Amino acid sequence: MTETIALIKSLADRYGRTRDALMPILQGVVEEERYLSDVAMTEIARELDIAAAEVYGTATFYSFLDTVPRGKYVIRVCKTITCDMHGKKRVIEKIEDLLKIKLGETTQDKKFTLLTTNCLGWCHKGPVMLINNTPYPDLNEDKVTEIIMEYIRK
Numbered sequence: 001m002t003e004t005i006a007l008i009k010s011l012a013d014r015y016g017r018t019r020d021a022l023m024p025i026l027q028g029v030v031e032e033e034r035y036l037s038d039v040a041m042t043e044i045a046r047e048l049d050i051a052a053a054e055v056y057g058t059a060t061f062y063s064f065l066d067t068v069p070r071g072k073y074v075i076r077v078c079k080t081i082t083c084d085m086h087g088k089k090r091v092i093e094k095i096e097d098l099l100k101i102k103l104g105e106t107t108q109d110k111k112f113t114l115l116t117t118n119c120l121g122w123c124h125k126g127p128v129m130l131i132n133n134t135p136y137p138d139l140n141e142d143k144v145t146e147i148i149m150e151y152i153r154k
């Protein structure tokens, strides 16, 4: 908790204490702690002198700003139409199979979380997934197996 408070103070020192600093501070906390806890959101509101509801509203509006704990590697498979037509369903099923979790879940060892996301701007190379910030385009069952196995070994 004190670490979270110290982190937010240092992010506010870096990005400022105006409304414009909200987004970079939220991102900074997610980067460091992998999600936004209630403590973090309350502290950001206090630091920027804005309503906690505003912080919460911004955090939940952007699906990339997680408000629940996630795994070390967050896999986000694009669910938008082009990737959908190119077989995102099979890709998701393959990942579920490999990691023994369902969409929306985190593995017991907290290593992986499997989610979907909206269009990532790689439609011409769908299906696409992100693992943390790295995009993996042109997926099929074999390719996704290879990639996930590599992460399992990490």
Ligand code: FES
Residues within 6 Å of the ligand: 078, 079, 080, 081, 082, 083, 084, 118, 119, 120, 121, 122, 123, 124, 126, 127, 128
């Ligand atoms: S539809 Fe999947 S990246 Fe655009």
